[in-house]
Amino acid sequence: MALRCLYKLALWAAAVFFAVVLAVCLVSVGPWSAMLAAAALAALFGVCRLVLPRLTERGARRAFWALFVLFALAAGAFAFAVRVEPAWDFGRVYHGALEITSSGAIRIDWQYFLESNNNFFLALVLAPVFIAGSLAGLSPLASGILFNLAAIDLSVLLLWAAARRRWGEKWALAAALACFCCAGLWLYGPIFYTDTLSMPFVSLDLYLAQRWSEGERPPWLAAALGLAAFLAFRLKPTAFCLYLALALLWLLRRGGALRAAALGLAVFAVCMAGWQVWLGHNPVLDTGPIEKYRLPPLHYVMMGLKNPGGYDEADHLASQALPDAAARTAHAKEEIARRLADYGPLGFLDHLRQKLAYTWADGSYFGGHKLGIDPVAPGALQQWVADTGAHWPAFQRLVNAQQLLICLGLAVCAFDQARRGEKADGLLWAALVALLGAGVFLLVWETRSRYLVGLLPLILCAAARGLGALPGLRPKK
Numbered sequence: 041m042a043l044r045c046l047y048k049l050a051l052w053a054a055a056v057f058f059a060v061v062l063a064v065c066l067v068s069v070g071p072w073s074a075m076l077a078a079a080a081l082a083a084l085f086g087v088c089r090l091v092l093p094r095l096t097e098r099g100a101r102r103a104f105w106a107l108f109v110l111f112a113l114a115a116g117a118f119a120f121a122v123r124v125e126p127a128w129d130f131g132r133v134y135h136g137a138l139e140i141t142s143s144g145a146i147r148i149d150w151q152y153f154l155e156s157n158n159n160f161f162l163a164l165v166l167a168p169v170f171i172a173g174s175l176a177g178l179s180p181l182a183s184g185i186l187f188n189l190a191a192i193d194l195s196v197l198l199l200w201a202a203a204r205r206r207w208g209e210k211w212a213l214a215a216a217l218a219c220f221c222c223a224g225l226w227l228y229g230p231i232f233y234t235d236t237l238s239m240p241f242v243s244l245d246l247y248l249a250q251r252w253s254e255g256e257r258p259p260w261l262a263a264a265l266g267l268a269a270f271l272a273f274r275l276k277p278t279a280f281c282l283y284l285a286l287a288l289l290w291l292l293r294r295g296g297a298l299r300a301a302a303l304g305l306a307v308f309a310v311c312m313a314g315w316q317v318w319l320g321h322n323p324v325l326d327t328g329p330i331e332k333y334r335l336p337p338l339h340y341v342m343m344g345l346k347n348p349g350g351y352d353e354a355d356h357l358a359s360q361a362l363p364d365a366a367a368r369t370a371h372a373k374e375e376i377a378r379r380l381a382d383y384g385p386l387g388f389l390d391h392l393r394q395k396l397a398y399t400w401a402d403g404s405y406f407g408g409h410k411l412g413i414d415p416v417a418p419g420a421l422q423q424w425v426a427d428t429g430a431h432w433p434a435f436q437r438l439v440n441a442q443q444l445l446i447c448l449g450l451a452v453c454a455f456d457q458a459r460r461g462e463k464a465d466g467l468l469w470a471a472l473v474a475l476l477g478a479g480v481f482l483l484v485w486e487t488r489s490r491y492l493v494g495l496l497p498l499i500l501c502a503a504a505r506g507l508g509a510l511p512g513l514r515p516k517k
Contacts, residue, residue: 047292047469048461054472055454057479061400062447068397069440076441077448081507088513092210100209104200104216111220112193119185119229121421124413126181130233131413133159137166138180145324153325154333160325161274161315162234181416188232191240192225198243199497202250206467207505214508218500222446223439227407227425228493235493238279241272243497245282250467252300262300266307272494273308274315278478279494283308285474289466334365338372343486345379347391348398350488392483399482399489401443406490408432408439446503450475453506471502 066074095103126134132152139146140163146153153160166184173183196219204212219225228236248265269283283304290301320327343355355375359368383391402409411426423429427436454472457464475498482491492499507513 044462047464048458050473050476051454051458051464051469054476055451055458057476058447058451058454061396061479062444062451064393064396065401065440065444065447068401069444070437073437073440073444076437077444080441080445081448084507084513095210095213097209100213101204104209104213107220108193108196108200108216111196112189115192115226115229116186116189118226118421119189120182121417121419122411122425123181123185123230123416124411125416127413128410129156129159130231130410133163133166133233134180134184136160136163137170140164140167140324141170141174141180150325151333154327154330155335157319158234158274158276162237164324165237166232184232185230188236189229191232191237192229195239195243195497196220196225198240198247199501202243202247202467203501205247205250205254206465211505211508214504215501218446218504219497221442222496222500223442224405224407224493224496227411228405231407231410234275235490238272238275238494239497241268241275242279242282242494244268245272245286246467246471246498246501249286249470253466257300259303262303263307265300266304267311269304270308270311270315273312276491276494278481278491281474281477281481281495282470282498285470285477288473289470293466332364333360335359336365336369336372338369338376340486341484342372342375342379344395344484345376345383345391347394349391349395349483349486350398351486395483395487399479399487399492400447401440402489405493405496406488407493408436410490445507446499449503449506450499451506452509453502456506456509468502468505471498475499475502 125131132149136146136149136153136159139148146160146163153163166187169187170180170183173180173186178186196216199219200212200216203215245265245268248261248268252261252265265283265286269280272279272283287301287305290298319325339355339359342359343349343352346352346355359371362368362371380388408425408427411422412428415422415426424431424435426432429435450472453468457468457472475495478492478495
């Protein structure tokens with residue numbers, strides 16, 4: 041009885057959370073984006089009533105492949121047209137990987153990689169990519185962009201494969217269409233960083249979980265889930281939320297799925313232990329002074345408490361100036377207590393409102409800001425898609441409208457599944473709980489909406505299912 045209540049409670053919590061997110065984003069983005077979202081919703085009704093009823097399952101599959109090829113080619117052309125000089129964290133990882141390819145070690149910026157060892161992991165991944173690209177006559181920048189585009193395309197493919205096995209060809213096409221139209225996937229094409237490179241492992245977890253639910257349960261499936269969870273976590277911890285939700289789902293439902301949770305977690309734990317051992321004895325990065333330079337978790341909570349909750353240079357420099365992790369922890373505790381006291385109850389609620397708007401509706405999952413870095417070859421397109429461009433405000437209305445539809449879809453999906461209670465779809469339950477967990481985590485942590493990029497396939501799949509639950513939008517078989 042208690043387990044059934046917990047199952048339902050999680051869905052209602054997700055429904056309330058995404059209803060609040062939708063309300064905050066609706067107020068934040070302004071009337072023009074709201075009207076664009078309403079027009080897009082009306083167009084969706086037209087398509088679903090006129091096109092989808094005439095589309096067969098085979099036709100939906102063919103449509104997917106045709107649109108996927110067009111998306112891959114167009115997104116690739118877009119990425120190379122608006123490519124930028126690597127800067128910020130993206131640039132530091134890029135140059136760290138170049139160092140590894142040339143000298144076999146990171147000799148500059150090593151303090152940064154001690155502070156952010158998920159970015160060190162990415163530098164290790166990119167180094168062989170750059171080497172392979174050079175053998176093919178490609179520059180490191182071109183190699184990185186192609187690797188990133190392959191990761192994005194693979195994410196969409198795995199999402200489509202999971203959706204068609206679970207819900208059929210038309211639902212799979214709907215989820216894929218949401219990906220093809222999403223500004224976040226386009227704008228992140230030239231930015232090969234942990235945000236997008238964690239994305240395939242989220243889609244892979246979704247696909248493997250669907251395979252497990254079909255009844256044939258070889259041990260390799262559970263082991264692969266654990267390995268995908270490890271790779272997702274090492275690149276971007278928010279991408280790990282789906283695996284945690286799947287493990288919780290299996291624990292609640294018991295039965296043979298307990299073996300999947302246990303084996304997957306065992307593989308994850310072994311991989312994590314192996315990484316930590318190697319990290320302490322690797323020849324690429326001197327980790328001896330890691331405790332001297334490590335930023336404690338409370339540092340990121342402290343930064344998250346300064347409106348609107350994003351990265352704060354002053355906070356970062358203040359923490360770095362302290363002698364060790366213990367001093368940084370003590371400083372963060374003092375600042376957290378002071379900021380909470382300064383806010384007071386009403387001020388803290390307003391802080392949470394600002395943070396929700398910043399996380400879920402800042403324009404295009406932060407992609408436009410990334411494209412504001414110095415362009416390799418400035419062009420007219422940059423003026424539209426970079427937040428420093430002359431035409432960015434007009435483009436931002438479009439992507440804000442997309443984000444309103446996404447938030448609407450998530451809220452409707454959560455309410456629809458909560459209404460079904462124990463008959464709710466298990467895979468959607470895991471998706472919604474994962475997104476709820478990530479959303480609550482980002483209310484506490486230092487955040488930018490780019491932390492949701494790795495979860496975009498999951499977000500778009502749940503949003504598509506939610507919009508499809510509206511009368512007149514459900515694809516008919």
